[in-house]
Amino acid sequence: MRLYNMKAATNPRRVRIFLAEKGVEIPMVDIDIMSGENRSDAYLAINPRGTLPALELDDGTVIDESVAICRYIEALHPEPPLFGTGALGQAQVEQWQRRVELDGFFNVAGIFRNIAPQFATRAAPGAAPDTKQIPELAERSRALLPRFFSIVDAQLAEHEFIAGETYSIADITLFCTIGFARWVKIGIPDDCRNLNRWNEAMLTRPSAKA
Amino acid sequence: MRLYNMKAATNPRRVRIFLAEKGVEIPMVDIDIMSGENRSDAYLAINPRGTLPALELDDGTVIDESVAICRYIEALHPEPPLFGTGALGQAQVEQWQRRVELDGFFNVAGIFRNIAPQFATRAAPGAAPDTKQIPELAERSRALLPRFFSIVDAQLAEHEFIAGETYSIADITLFCTIGFARWVKIGIPDDCRNLNRWNEAMLTRPSAKA
Numbered sequence: 001m002r003l004y005n006m007k008a009a010t011n012p013r014r015v016r017i018f019l020a021e022k023g024v025e026i027p028m029v030d031i032d033i034m035s036g037e038n039r040s041d042a043y044l045a046i047n048p049r050g051t052l053p054a055l056e057l058d059d060g061t062v063i064d065e066s067v068a069i070c071r072y073i074e075a076l077h078p079e080p081p082l083f084g085t086g087a088l089g090q091a092q093v094e095q096w097q098r099r100v101e102l103d104g105f106f107n108v109a110g111i112f113r114n115i116a117p118q119f120a121t122r123a124a125p126g127a128a129p130d131t132k133q134i135p136e137l138a139e140r141s142r143a144l145l146p147r148f149f150s151i152v153d154a155q156l157a158e159h160e161f162i163a164g165e166t167y168s169i170a171d172i173t174l175f176c177t178i179g180f181a182r183w184v185k186i187g188i189p190d191d192c193r194n195l196n197r198w199n200e201a202m203l204t205r206p207s208a209k210a
Numbered sequence: 211m212r213l214y215n216m217k218a219a220t221n222p223r224r225v226r227i228f229l230a231e232k233g234v235e236i237p238m239v240d241i242d243i244m245s246g247e248n249r250s251d252a253y254l255a256i257n258p259r260g261t262l263p264a265l266e267l268d269d270g271t272v273i274d275e276s277v278a279i280c281r282y283i284e285a286l287h288p289e290p291p292l293f294g295t296g297a298l299g300q301a302q303v304e305q306w307q308r309r310v311e312l313d314g315f316f317n318v319a320g321i322f323r324n325i326a327p328q329f330a331t332r333a334a335p336g337a338a339p340d341t342k343q344i345p346e347l348a349e350r351s352r353a354l355l356p357r358f359f360s361i362v363d364a365q366l367a368e369h370e371f372i373a374g375e376t377y378s379i380a381d382i383t384l385f386c387t388i389g390f391a392r393w394v395k396i397g398i399p400d401d402c403r404n405l406n407r408w409n410e411a412m413l414t415r416p417s418a419k420a
Binding site: 063072075076090094124 | 258259267271273274275277278279281282285286296297298300301302304305308309313333334338339341342344346347350353354357361
């Protein structure tokens, strides 16, 4: 098994933190998105979508979505459970995972992909056709983030972790979203004291360095 | 338990088809997104995000993301399994579910929300701040769809269902995406014969009418 990875990229980081929390090590192969190596023939032969990360199994099967890779690892290494336990617990992890992705992560990506000079003609991820940036979309994404911060801060006022009282993959997605937001010079608002408290706690976990 | 629903909307339809495939019935309450009822104080008191569907449990707990609602139902009614079985099977359902959402469903939504007159000032879903449409984003989304059709057609050339040899939630997401695409006058390309064959088979399932 090996993981196609890029150290600086957010989606691979989600998987690396997940692995660190599980105590699982997988050999990694670095691919550079910035220079477009993820669109090279060599990488597209492995993952035709051209996205990172991708997990290659020993029989050549490739799993190419971060959350799908994490589910595979969860099934092989159930402890500690990071997708929730029980019907409601699993639903709440899924719910917060998606809220954080849709309202947070995708808006940060919507800013970054539409302003970063490296992606001037690659605003859509992976091996999608050449796509021009839309500055107005970056602005829209930026305008939607305060509401996201406010929603997660309110949840963290009542709960230790984002999906409740147990650390989960939704915390990983939130932590990586906060890190990614710094790329576009957006920090946690000062008045989001619960989110700031939570982020400080996340930074002390050994997995934060993964 | 009750499900906040809108008959014509795609995300509630995903849950209704899922329930039909499970043979589970839940009382439904209709909320009209077109007229903005989902942003009324009454509905925001139930689901502050203002999105549909939302599942309200008997103790008042609300689960507000389609896939999270489906996972809750899956845990209560495991048969037939619609999220895959085994480590690789579950990962492959998750992978295709996300490929179909990210490359297909979200692009169709990207067209619809940025051209439909009803959403002129509500291009972001639910109770997000008023957001103007971006015609250029509708065009970008439209330009990305041919590649999506080609990827799912290639998968369906080799497999009966989108995630392999078993019907799953990923088929539901794909089927609803195809239906949603008709709202923006996009049909399955004629040369996607496998996808057309698959869609004909999906239409014969009783759940297609849910």
